[in-house]
Amino acid sequence: MAEPLDPEMFDPVCPSSAMPIQIGDRWTAMVVLCLEGGRRRFNELRGPLRGITPKVLTQTLRAMERDGLVTRTAYDENPPRVEYELTDLGRTLLTLIAAARAWSADHLPALLEARRAHDSSPRSSLSR
């Protein structure tokens, strides 16, 4: 298990990463997906989560640990090694996240098109 992650799996700027939902904060759902394949080290998570700073990743993981979504295991080695893993509770989010991604695949283009049409309409900046 735990095959290498695509280091560019998530790019929050890229619309294809757009999710209609947010679970917890901005990164939580992505972290869950990153941990789907098994336990990961801190720096293994930083790659796929394009642009996340260590501070924010720590924050996110701490909050998830607090909520019982992940476990944190620190090995007393040098250099240090810390691994994160989904709990059973954390894994229950996977189906919900999958549903959300399915919604995006099915309907996000329509939403974006509606937005584009609205923004380019003369009425959008006028009389209300």
Added chain:
Amino acid sequence: MAEPLDPEMFDPVCPSSAMPIQIGDRWTAMVVLCLEGGRRRFNELRGPLRGITPKVLTQTLRAMERDGLVTRTAYDENPPRVEYELTDLGRTLLTLIAAARAWSADHLPALLEARRAHDSSPRSSLSR
């Protein structure tokens, strides 16, 4: 259709309203649910959405209209009347929201318990 809404249906402070997901901003999912039963007037929405201010409700509805989730119909009457209604696209969110609420019903207690246990643990404020 359009039976009267429970004026206390949603209280963002109440944990039973807690959602594991957010769709758009803080209120969007609740607005979708409020409109599930049919078209509603502006002030009809303010009751169930406990504590929402008119400014924020307007913001939310405008954003949803822009994204093609609701339609806004203004009748030229006095006193003014404006009705909001879900579009087909907006209705596609209902199943996703239902899935989210089901997750809450099934797993939110466990999450909250994990949080409580973590917060009351002596380790939570100590050595990291």
Added chain:
DNA sequence: CCGTATCCTAAGTGATACTG
């Protein structure tokens, strides 16, 4: 390698008051 410590800004939200 795995974080912390500071500092900072932008967005979201709300309170209050006012208007066509």
Added chain:
DNA sequence: CAGTATCACTTAGGATACGG
């Protein structure tokens, strides 16, 4: 009735630098 106009505030999130 259905909004707007201000003002104020909190917090998530990020940039950067440093530490065990």
